[in-house]
Amino acid sequence: MTCTEAPTAISVSFRPLRPTDHDVLLEAILANVSWYVDLFNDESVAFGRRLASYADLEPENGDFGVLAHIADHWIGVTWLRFFTSADHGYAYVADDVPEMGVCVRKFVRRQGLGRALLTRSLAVAAARDLPGVSIGLPQDSPARSLCERVGFAVHSRSADRLTLLADRRALDAAAAARLR
Numbered sequence: 581m582t583c584t585e586a587p588t589a590i591s592v593s594f595r596p597l598r599p600t601d602h603d604v605l606l607e608a609i610l611a612n613v614s615w616y617v618d619l620f621n622d623e624s625v626a627f628g629r630r631l632a633s634y635a636d637l638e639p640e641n642g643d644f645g646v647l648a649h650i651a652d653h654w655i656g657v658t659w660l661r662f663f664t665s666a667d668h669g670y671a672y673v674a675d676d677v678p679e680m681g682v683c684v685r686k687f688v689r690r691q692g693l694g695r696a697l698l699t700r701s702l703a704v705a706a707a708r709d710l711p712g713v714s715i716g717l718p719q720d721s722p723a724r725s726l727c728e729r730v731g732f733a734v735h736s737r738s739a740d741r742l743t744l745l746a747d748r749r750a751l752d753a754a755a756a757a758r759l760r
């Protein structure tokens with residue numbers, strides 16, 4: 581299976597993320613943090629609540645995302661959420677720059693789906709006239725090279741985390757790539 585825009589042996593469909601996809605997002609968020617965070621410690625309940633709040637997509641606040649699925653089964657997802665300087669996630673840049681998360685299910689990784697989801701999401705951000713999109717990664721994340729290939733660049737770093745930013749130019753380039 582490949583996930584290019586051309587017809588493929590197994591057909592992958594894409595659609596906008598909806599608030600009713602809450603459980604998909606929760607699963608994706610847990611999958612993303614479980615490999616580098618100890619989920620079972622004294623802070624588990626508070627941390628769990630915080631994670632669950634990331635799955636509350638609020639389209640009225642501008643939040644959006646893209647879901648990739650085969651029939652009724654989701655295989656990959658992006659979610660882009662707006663935060664404020666007073667209350668934000670791990671990749672806050674500005675109130676009008678959404679923080680993006682991405683997760684592709686393990687059995688379909690390394691076949692181009694992550695790239696397709698990121699490019700589509702940046703193109704939607706361009707269509708919405710946003711100034712940029714940010715993403716937060718652990719310093720040693722293998723996802724960094726993929727993000728850089730679709731237009732993200734390092735915006736800031738802490739001891740163990742990176743904030744990457746796709747600026748307006750990168751969004752426009754993603755939109756143009758979608759048209760080719």
Ligand SMILES: CC(C)(COP(=O)(O)OP(=O)(O)OC[C@H]1O[C@@H](n2cnc3c(N)ncnc32)[C@H](O)[C@@H]1OP(=O)(O)O)[C@@H](O)C(=O)NCCC(=O)NCCS
Nearest residue numbers: 612681682683684689690691692693694695722723725726
């Ligand atoms: C990152 C992620 C979305 C990539 O999805 P994908 O469908 O495999 O992506 P693509 O097939 O389009 O691109 C694969 C590229 O991603 C990079 N990559 C991502 N994860 C990797 C890994 N575990 N090992 C090596 N390379 C990896 C490589 O650059 C790879 O390119 P290559 O196959 O040419 O070497 C997927 O691995 C994932 O869900 N990871 C866990 C969640 C995560 O890290 N999210 C980012 C922070 S929110």
